[in-house]
Amino acid sequence: MDLYKELTRLQCFSYADMVQLCKSEKAADWQIKTYLKKGYIERVRRNLYVVISMETEQPIANRFQIASQVTQDACISHHSAFEYYGYANQVFYEVYFSTCKNVRPFTYDGIEYIPLPKTSAIEIPDMNNGVRVTSLERTVIDSIIDMDKIAGLEEFLRCLELIPSLNEEKLLDVLEGYSKKQLYQKVGYILEFYKKDLSLSKDFFLKCISCSSSSKTYLTQEIRDNIFHPKWLLYAPKDLKQLINKGVEYDDVI
Template sequence: MKYLDKLIELGCFSRQEVVDLIGTEKAAHSILNDYVKNGYIDRIRRDLYTAISLETKQPVANRFLIATHIAEDAYISHHSAFEYYGYANQVFHEVYVSTTSRFTDFSFDGITFTRVSPKIDSGVITTNTEIRVTDLERTVIDSIYSFQKIGGLEELLRCLLLVPALQADKLITYLDEYGQVNLYQKSGFLLKEFAEQLGLTKLFFDYCRSKISKSKSYLYSEKDALSKHFVLHKDWMIFAPENIKSILSKGVDLNV
């Protein structure tokens, strides 16, 4: 148990980190096998491990720390970032991990880790606990972009209800990085419903409108059976439910 305290301190660690700690590949292999056999550590996936608490017998690393260690550039994003900040309506048994490194989705300790291919690079912070996560504004823009695939429209709206404020300049930075007309439309349309709560002024929405063409678009797939009930919101040139907040009051997600 010579190295156990250090591994507990790391929480989550790769095979290479153990090699660096011990000094040789052979010794690291022996230590890992011995510690796994005795229940001091657990294998998360190939070459990735977590220490096990001697008191609780549970993994020391939480889902967010594990996600950060899946790849060198891995970070928590989308609905999982809302969960990290405490602004999620529901806690999923799935963690969304953005990384350019491909990995096969896997499960550990009842949680599924799902890869998302990042569309932009900026807006990732590292916390004092060494967890990498998108900042709040990047989380919002990513989630608006992908809400059909991650969580659904109702869950996104309920997350937005919990967000206390957003910085318009950061939102604009990420929107510009995406550079998609439809995303300016969706973001402006959805965030306008929460403008006062989020501290977003007319300047932000005017900027979004300045990026919109005369072409009409849909909040989500026009092939969706419920899209026939959409109305055109001319200020955003977008077809969407007439009253977005009615989705929350009815408890119905039109994105199913």
């Protein structure tokens, strides 16, 4: 049972991890087959396994730990990162993770794991308690980039309202990394409604304006009652806080 104890320390492990522990592929293959049959482990997807607790008969690893092990650079992102930090308004039955690798979505234990493309320029966070997760500032920016695909505007704003503060230097670092002028417009417009709540200075918004595109754009692809905001050259709702306070129903999620 020494091997099982070692696996419980890992909680979630890859085939390569088992080979390293068993010293050979042949031994690893036999051990995996044996442990699967005994119910000590379960297959999450190809070459990825989770350890089952003998006491509860449930996976030891949680969904964030599992998603962080799918690839060597996988990290929890977008709405799932808000959930991890405790700033989500809704709990999804999907886990979003970003990776540079080509991975297909998969389902395990009633949860759908959805990979999202990540550019190689984005840093890989350090593992903490078996979880890699994007910083809160990157989570905000990523959610603005992909809010037409994930969660929607209203759900994102409700998450944003739960955040106590943001580091504007880190926000600008993320924006600089993406180097998308229209992204500065969208970020500046949205965060300006929450500048006091998030402790963002005037200088942050001046920087967003100076880096913005000179072209007009839309905040989202969704058709809604937009008006033109000359400051940001952006077609968007008149008042974001009023939008969610009206009790508008959530957007459909993937």
